C-alpha cells in the first residue's frame with residue numbers, strides 16, 4: 001500500500017513539474033497554485049522516503065551513490081530556492097504576505113532554479129528508472145521479446161537526442177547560468193507542443209541519469225551495502 005502511495009505521489013509530482021514548466025500555458029494564478037501544491041508534495045515525498053535520510057550515514061559511498069546523493073542535495077537546494085523566490089514574487093496565493101522587498105533577486109533566483117530544478121528532478125527520475133523497468137519486467141513476467149526491448153531502447157535513444165536538440169534550441173543553458181534575464185515564451189506554440197517538448201526534454205535527462213548510474217555502477221564490484229529499497233534492478 002505504502003509503495004502504491006509513493007508511486008502515485010511520484011507520478012503526480014512529474015505531472016505537476018511539467019505543468020509548472022508550462023507557465024505560458026497555465027498562466028500565473030494556476031502556476032502559483034501548482035507551485036504551492038508542488039511544495040506540499042515535496043514534503044510528503046520526503047516523509048514517505050525518510051529512510052533515505054537515516055541511511056545517509058551508513059554503508060560505503062561508491063561512485064553511483066555519491067552521484068545520487070549530490071543530485072538529491074541539489075534538487076533540495078533548487079526546491080528551497082523555488083519556494084522562497086516564488087513566495088516573494090507571488091501576486092496571488094501569497095499576496096497577503098505583502099513582501100515588497102527582494103523582488104529582483106527573487107526573479108533571477110526563480111528563473112535559474114526552475115530550469116536547474118527541471119534538469120535535476122529529471123536526472124533524479126533517471127537514477128530511479130530501474131524501478132520503472134523493474135515494473136515493466138514484472139508486468140511482462142520478464143518474457144517481453146528481445147525485439148520489443150530493442151524497439152523501446154531505440155525509441156528512448158531517439159527521444160533523448162531530440163530532447164537534447166530542443167533543449168539547446170530553447171537556449172535553456174542561458175537561463176540556468178543567468179545569461180538571460182527573462183524567459184522567452186513563444187505564444188504561437190500550442191499547449192500540446194509546449195507539454196510535448198517538455199516531456200521529450202525530460203526524457204533526455206532521464207536517459208542521461210539512467211545511463212550515468214549504470215556506468216558508475218560498473219565501478220562498484222559488489223552492490224552497495226545500503227541501496228534504494230524502491231529499486232528493482234535488472
Ligand code: HEM
Nearest residue numbers: 020021023032035036038082086087089090110111114183
Ligand atoms: C516548485 C516548483 C516550481 C517550478 C518548477 C517553477 C517554475 C517556473 C517557471 C519555469 C517560470 C517561468 C520562468 C520565470 O519567469 O522564472 C516561473 C515563473 C513564476 N513562478 Fe514559479 N515555479 C515553481 C514554484 C513556484 C511557487 C511556489 C510560486 C508562488 C506561489 C511561483 C510563482 C511564480 C511567479 C510569480 C512567476 C513569474 C515570474 C516573473 O514574472 O518573472 N512559482 N516558475
